[in-house]
Amino acid sequence: MKQRKIPLRKCTGCQEMKNKKELIRIVRGEEGTFSFDPTGKKAGRGAYICANADCLAKAQKSKGLERSFKSPVPKDVYESLMKELLTGVESIGERNE
Numbered sequence: 795m796k797q798r799k800i801p802l803r804k805c806t807g808c809q810e811m812k813n814k815k816e817l818i819r820i821v822r823g824e825e826g827t828f829s830f831d832p833t834g835k836k837a838g839r840g841a842y843i844c845a846n847a848d849c850l851a852k853a854q855k856s857k858g859l860e861r862s863f864k865s866p867v868p869k870d871v872y873e874s875l876m877k878e879l880l881t882g883v884e885s886i887g888e889r890n891e
């Protein structure tokens with residue numbers, strides 16, 4: 795079996811390098827809105843995070859998203875991402891490219 799190179803990305807929360815497919819992309823659009831990008835195809839600056847609430851909480855605590863986006867991330871952004879993560883994580887995992 796040929797080994798393919800797995801694209802790795804760093805989680806903004808736990809700082810671990812993981813298979814890109816295990817992480818969710820968070821993207822900042824042109825209007826400064828933040829959203830999850832399960833397809834990885836949205837335009838804008840992106841950051842990656844594990845699909846779990848712990849890592850999002852860690853990212854909030856360590857200001858991981860602020861560092862990734864080099865801009866302030868309002869608390870309500872974290873809150874709505876958290877909500878979306880808790881309600882939509884299954885559909886994210888099942889999405890195909």
Ligand SMILES: [Zn+2]
Pocket residue numbers: 805806807808809810843844849
């Ligand atoms: Zn993580």
